[in-house]
Amino acid sequence: MRRFLLPAILGFLLIVVSLSAYRDRKRARTILHENERLIGENRDLRNSLTLSHRTAQQIADRKDMQQMTQAQFVDRREYFRRNWKQYISVNNGDYKTGFLGGIKNLQVQVRNQTEYTLDNAVVSVQYLRNNGDVFKTEQYTVHNIPAKGVQSVTASNSRKGSKVNIRLVSITSQPMNFCWSADKKAAPGDPDPFACVPAAR
Incomplete structure (x- = not known):
């Protein structure tokens, strides 16, 4: 009896091991197939992103070319x-605020990236309380802003306020024949409404 029992047990164990190895190989093939699929999807995604980037760059280059033309x-x-x-x-540049409010060392900066000097730019500065209410409004004029350059003025200190709101009010440039004002509305159909002296058409 023992002579037949041992081979039977060994045979059973061999079958169990074989089935387990088969399942492991099948699982490994499934995982490998899934990895290959994911690698393919990632490759397709990279190709799609590369194509999208090239298309966006071509559009940007075409827009720049149109502007230059x-x-x-x-x-x-x-x-x-x-x-x-x-x-x-x-x-506005960096500025200091007091513990109980107040603004100091406020710089008003006008940046000019045109090819012409700006004679002056009028800027409105609103000093705001913590709740957003306007404490006071002041105007400053920045003179002689160079072409491709920056010019600044120092605003007055304020005993109240925690932040500022800043905007352009008007700009004048004789070299550019440019006269713009926030309250000057462009005439409908006028292609060049901010020329100080309109060109003869």
């Missing part, structure tokens, strides 16, 4: 007058 056929001064918001901006 437009600038070649349009008077440079007129081009900057029409698109001044892309080239002229105002911001």
